[in-house]
Amino acid sequence: MPDPTRRSERSRHAILTAAHELVGEVGYRKLTIEAIAARAGVGKQTIYRWWPSKGAVVLDAMLATVSDPADLALPDTGDVDADLRGVVHAIVAELADPTLSGTSRALMIEIQEDPGLAESMVERILGPNLAAIADRLRAAQDAGQLRRDLDLSVAVEMIVGPLYHRWLLRTAPLTPAYADTVTDLALRALAPDRLAPHGEDRLE
Amino acid sequence: MPDPTRRSERSRHAILTAAHELVGEVGYRKLTIEAIAARAGVGKQTIYRWWPSKGAVVLDAMLATVSDPADLALPDTGDVDADLRGVVHAIVAELADPTLSGTSRALMIEIQEDPGLAESMVERILGPNLAAIADRLRAAQDAGQLRRDLDLSVAVEMIVGPLYHRWLLRTAPLTPAYADTVTDLALRALAPDRLAPHGEDRLE
Amino acid sequence: MPDPTRRSERSRHAILTAAHELVGEVGYRKLTIEAIAARAGVGKQTIYRWWPSKGAVVLDAMLATVSDPADLALPDTGDVDADLRGVVHAIVAELADPTLSGTSRALMIEIQEDPGLAESMVERILGPNLAAIADRLRAAQDAGQLRRDLDLSVAVEMIVGPLYHRWLLRTAPLTPAYADTVTDLALRALAPDRLAPHGEDRLE
Amino acid sequence: MPDPTRRSERSRHAILTAAHELVGEVGYRKLTIEAIAARAGVGKQTIYRWWPSKGAVVLDAMLATVSDPADLALPDTGDVDADLRGVVHAIVAELADPTLSGTSRALMIEIQEDPGLAESMVERILGPNLAAIADRLRAAQDAGQLRRDLDLSVAVEMIVGPLYHRWLLRTAPLTPAYADTVTDLALRALAPDRLAPHGEDRLE
DNA sequence: AGGTAACCGAGACGGTACGTCGAGTCTTATG
DNA sequence: CATAAGACTCGACGTACCGTCTCGGTTACCT
Numbered sequence: 001m002p003d004p005t006r007r008s009e010r011s012r013h014a015i016l017t018a019a020h021e022l023v024g025e026v027g028y029r030k031l032t033i034e035a036i037a038a039r040a041g042v043g044k045q046t047i048y049r050w051w052p053s054k055g056a057v058v059l060d061a062m063l064a065t066v067s068d069p070a071d072l073a074l075p076d077t078g079d080v081d082a083d084l085r086g087v088v089h090a091i092v093a094e095l096a097d098p099t100l101s102g103t104s105r106a107l108m109i110e111i112q113e114d115p116g117l118a119e120s121m122v123e124r125i126l127g128p129n130l131a132a133i134a135d136r137l138r139a140a141q142d143a144g145q146l147r148r149d150l151d152l153s154v155a156v157e158m159i160v161g162p163l164y165h166r167w168l169l170r171t172a173p174l175t176p177a178y179a180d181t182v183t184d185l186a187l188r189a190l191a192p193d194r195l196a197p198h199g200e201d202r203l204e
Numbered sequence: 205m206p207d208p209t210r211r212s213e214r215s216r217h218a219i220l221t222a223a224h225e226l227v228g229e230v231g232y233r234k235l236t237i238e239a240i241a242a243r244a245g246v247g248k249q250t251i252y253r254w255w256p257s258k259g260a261v262v263l264d265a266m267l268a269t270v271s272d273p274a275d276l277a278l279p280d281t282g283d284v285d286a287d288l289r290g291v292v293h294a295i296v297a298e299l300a301d302p303t304l305s306g307t308s309r310a311l312m313i314e315i316q317e318d319p320g321l322a323e324s325m326v327e328r329i330l331g332p333n334l335a336a337i338a339d340r341l342r343a344a345q346d347a348g349q350l351r352r353d354l355d356l357s358v359a360v361e362m363i364v365g366p367l368y369h370r371w372l373l374r375t376a377p378l379t380p381a382y383a384d385t386v387t388d389l390a391l392r393a394l395a396p397d398r399l400a401p402h403g404e405d406r407l408e
Numbered sequence: 409m410p411d412p413t414r415r416s417e418r419s420r421h422a423i424l425t426a427a428h429e430l431v432g433e434v435g436y437r438k439l440t441i442e443a444i445a446a447r448a449g450v451g452k453q454t455i456y457r458w459w460p461s462k463g464a465v466v467l468d469a470m471l472a473t474v475s476d477p478a479d480l481a482l483p484d485t486g487d488v489d490a491d492l493r494g495v496v497h498a499i500v501a502e503l504a505d506p507t508l509s510g511t512s513r514a515l516m517i518e519i520q521e522d523p524g525l526a527e528s529m530v531e532r533i534l535g536p537n538l539a540a541i542a543d544r545l546r547a548a549q550d551a552g553q554l555r556r557d558l559d560l561s562v563a564v565e566m567i568v569g570p571l572y573h574r575w576l577l578r579t580a581p582l583t584p585a586y587a588d589t590v591t592d593l594a595l596r597a598l599a600p601d602r603l604a605p606h607g608e609d610r611l612e
Numbered sequence: 613m614p615d616p617t618r619r620s621e622r623s624r625h626a627i628l629t630a631a632h633e634l635v636g637e638v639g640y641r642k643l644t645i646e647a648i649a650a651r652a653g654v655g656k657q658t659i660y661r662w663w664p665s666k667g668a669v670v671l672d673a674m675l676a677t678v679s680d681p682a683d684l685a686l687p688d689t690g691d692v693d694a695d696l697r698g699v700v701h702a703i704v705a706e707l708a709d710p711t712l713s714g715t716s717r718a719l720m721i722e723i724q725e726d727p728g729l730a731e732s733m734v735e736r737i738l739g740p741n742l743a744a745i746a747d748r749l750r751a752a753q754d755a756g757q758l759r760r761d762l763d764l765s766v767a768v769e770m771i772v773g774p775l776y777h778r779w780l781l782r783t784a785p786l787t788p789a790y791a792d793t794v795t796d797l798a799l800r801a802l803a804p805d806r807l808a809p810h811g812e813d814r815l816e
Numbered sequence: 817a818g819g820t821a822a823c824c825g826a827g828a829c830g831g832t833a834c835g836t837c838g839a840g841t842c843t844t845a846t847g
Numbered sequence: 848c849a850t851a852a853g854a855c856t857c858g859a860c861g862t863a864c865c866g867t868c869t870c871g872g873t874t875a876c877c878t
Contacts, residue, residue, distance in 0.1 A: 658856080
């Protein structure tokens with residue numbers, strides 16, 4: 001239970017930078033706390049004092065490189081399809097980038113056996129990203145472009161679920177074309193019933 | 205380059221059993237070759253001689269517990285919706301079972317960093333499972349219940365993608381109700397256009 | 409170069425008490441500055457400011473518990489043998505007492521590697537104690553009970569040397585009976601030659 | 613509980629050599645297990661597997677440099693005084709040698725807080741050395757040069773006790789002249805009563 | 817009376833070594 | 848020659864203390 005007000009900003013920054021660099025150089029599996037400490041010119045204890053695990057350090061390092069949460073927001077051009085294609089392409093690009101992808105994959109691994117890390121991962125990275133998509137979908141829903149009875153978090157997962165499925169399970173390559181196909185299909189699922197435009201949509 | 209004909213079946217079996225048990229008891233991360241060898245009453249070298257990695261042992265252990273590929277096939281009652289609910293419920297149940305889930309999660313982890321393992325994983329476990337669903341969808345397509353222009357492997361991923369998304373990313377609990385919602389939405393996406401039953405469906 | 413006039417007596421006392429207690433509880437080797445500071449409710453720096461080493465703290469702690477130098481003096485009943493038995497028994501008792509012995513042993517340890525400490529140890533504790541014995545022997549010498557050519561400091565060591573030998577080298581238990589035997593033998597060595605009472609004793 | 617028959621002689625030897633060298637180079641206090649392992653080209657675990665403590669390693673290293681126990685035996689020229697002077701001078705010389713002395717002093721320290729080490733120290737080094745002196749004294753006793761009622765181990769301690777006292781307590785320098793004085797005095801104590809050559813000596 | 821310089825408790829910091837664990841390799845004895 | 852057993856080298860783990868270095872806070876002296 002250290003006192004955060006006395007924390008050394010210099011050390012914190014050096015640690016996150018070192019972690020970020022090293023994860024790119026040697027990969028997450030071969031990344032060691034010892035190496036981070038050495039590179040950062042810091043005692044190991046200083047890392048253990050402030051982070052519970054290697055995963056937590058890397059998560060913070062990743063967040064530090066991510067810019068402010070405002071630009072997570074999707075544009076709203078009125079064209080849901082186009083706006084969604086923007087995000088899914090960005091997701092595909094990010095997951096294809098070897099560096100980012102390596103770290104992401106590593107964190108995916110860690111959260112499989114570390115519920116605490118999973119929680120902060122969801123809270124700080126995944127959650128905001130999915131929420132941004134959900135926001136755009138809500139706007140579309142308000143504009144009558146989507147069914148009114150949708151659970152928006154499910155709607156989001158209809159879109160990103162198949163993308164992550166390919167990335168994580170490696171059943172087939174994750175391409176922009178695939179992302180487009182998935183988006184089209186998903187929007188078809190989310191669209192209001194065309195036969196009963198004035199009735200009550202009911203799902204489930 | 206060991207001689208497989210002289211391999212001890214007793215040892216092979218003991219190793220796979222021990223690996224299966226241990227992955228359930230301590231999780232994949234804390235699973236060690238040493239512990240497997242000790243539990244199996246086997247020399248470490250015997251494991252290193254026949255398997256290249258911890259993941260390979262666990263994969264074999266999982267395959268050994270999996271029953272014959274024939275009963276992967278989905279029933280065809282004529283009602284796609286019902287037949288799919290059967291599989292998705294089975295998937296949800298399997299991923300909820302702590303023992304089975306432990307091993308599966310372990311393999312998910314390992315394939316993130318071992319492409320070779322990923323390949324044999326897809327080939328021997330994931331592939332057959334997804335193919336079984338694809339087969340049922342093909343039958344439905346042939347019966348005119350689904351769009352004719354579907355890429356069936358994409359279709360399958362529209363259904364299972366969101367399920368694995370929840371399981372692996374832990375954004376929300378994976379429940380049978382969720383599986384039903386996803387299946388309904390997916391089928392809505394995969395169904396032929398209802399407004400132009402005589403026209404040509406066109407996707408993309 | 410701290411200013412001794414501003415030194416906190418409260419802290420000084422708490423540190424010495426804590427050191428004394430801890431050396432009895434965990435032994436000298438496992439005694440840490442950190443533990444002393446914690447037990448004394450004192451910042452580590454306060455210890456480092458006033459003492460150069462762990463040994464110096466313990467030496468001071470011991471001196472603080474030692475009573476005034478006046479009662480080091482041996483009684484002079486006229487019977488050297490009896491008077492010496494008094495001291496040697498006291499030494500044996502002190503070295504047998506687990507608490508006192510712990511601290512003494514600690515200092516013995518420390519002076520092995522710290523000549524400066526050894527010097528002040530000899531000056532402030534060992535010296536006065538040995539001098540007290542030497543004083544009694546001198547009286548006996550003056551009374552004609554001991555050889556006239558004795559180096560008194562050697563004489564003292566003939567008596568206490570064997571005692572410390574057992575205590576420090578642990579070759580055999582240190583008992584009052586052993587102390588008596590040693591004293592008898594030593595006195596026999598120190599006594600004037602009985603065959604030539606009128607001649608000049610000459611040693612070396 | 614490792615199996616000693618499978619122990620690597622190569623490693624054992626390298627460790628003892630490294631320990632011996634390092635203790636001479638940096639002293640006992642700054643000697644670390646890690647440095648020994650590195651110098652010996654050995655895993656730390658190999659040291660921990662076979663020795664319980666740093667002190668035990670150094671003790672073994674010291675023993676390894678000591679030649680066979682046969683040459684501990686004192687010569688018997690018929691002149692006890694001369695023969696004893698030989699050993700005490702050897703002891704003084706050994707305790708004056710900075711290298712040997714450093715290690716010896718270190719072991720003295722260790723045995724103060726490690727009874728197990730103390731035991732093997734006594735058993736393997738101190739014991740045999742003292743026994744060798746006792747043997748010579750026994751011969752003198754048989755020759756009628758010493759009192760018949762002597763406890764020989766006490767007799768030995770009358771001689772070496774004062775020597776170790778100076779060495780360990782650092783009250784005064786340990787010189788050959790001091791050793792001679794002590795030996796003379798001790799022999800005077802141990803000699804048979806000259807006034808009653810035919811009577812029964814009785815001590816205590 | 818206010819300023820300031822020291823001590824003080826607290827504890828974060830960069831380090832070093834600890835003793836343990838497991839990886840993957842090598843050796844020995846047994847079948 | 849495969850095996851069970853386990854010793855080996857190596858590297859990282861997470862912990863404990865070291866001695867130094869800020870932090871506020873509280874005296875005690877000095878203008």
